[in-house]
Amino acid sequence: MQQRNEAAMEYLKTAAVSERNVQFREAINALDYRYIKAGDVHVLADIYFKLKDMALRNKLLGCFMHLSYPELGLKPFFQDAYKKERYLDMKPKAVRGLANYATEPEIERTMKHFMKLLMKRPEHTPYNYQEYEFLHSASGLPYLIKKYGYACFEQALRQEEQQYNEMPDAFKGHHTYDEDGNFIVLRSADEVQTMLNKFSSSNTI
Secondary structure (H helix, E strand, O other): OHHHHHHHHHHHHHOOOOOOOHHHHHHHHOOOHHHOOHHHHHHHHHHHHHOOOHHHHHHHHHHHOOOOOHHHOOHHHHHHHHHHOOOOOOHHHHHHHHOOOOOHHHHHHHHHHHHHHHHHHHHHOOOOHHHHHHHOOOOOHHHHHHHHOOHHHHHHHHHHHHHHHOOOHHHOOOEEEOOOOOEEEOOOHHHHHHHHHHHHHHOOO
8 A cells, every 4th residue: 555655646746637637546546644745745735726626636635634744834725625625525624634733713613614504505405415424424523523522513513413314214324434534335336226216206306
């Protein structure tokens, strides 16, 4: 894994940002936060803000959320990443990184904004299971609560759980994430599709 990460970094240091380039995409996906060095951070941050592809940004943000290099001043990166991302399963990754650098009052202000977005989600996305599953997974709000114990994280989790529980069962429990942010399949794709089709046939989504 380390050798794969190092080869990917060597390529990314000089490669043009090209989301259609298979080698570029493979290099991003080969990164492993455990082997990212302090000297690599600015290279990856520059790539992150140039990317339009959400999946590639999500991969990089998933690496960054583990990094804590006080001497490099990553606080502005995480603040800007929080503003950049629209999806609620990506914003907490920026918060998870930001919490390494920001004060509790600063985090509270960020989470106040997050709560407004969260509470509006059912209006436009009533069956928002993709975002919800990350929020209440071991990598999401529970991680932040365990590490920091801030009331704002607990409040956000309570709100998310309320909205999650209000969804039909057909949209629950298909997948989750471990503490490192790794995707964990709980039901096969066929099982998920069967449940969604059954729901769709008897309801208007």
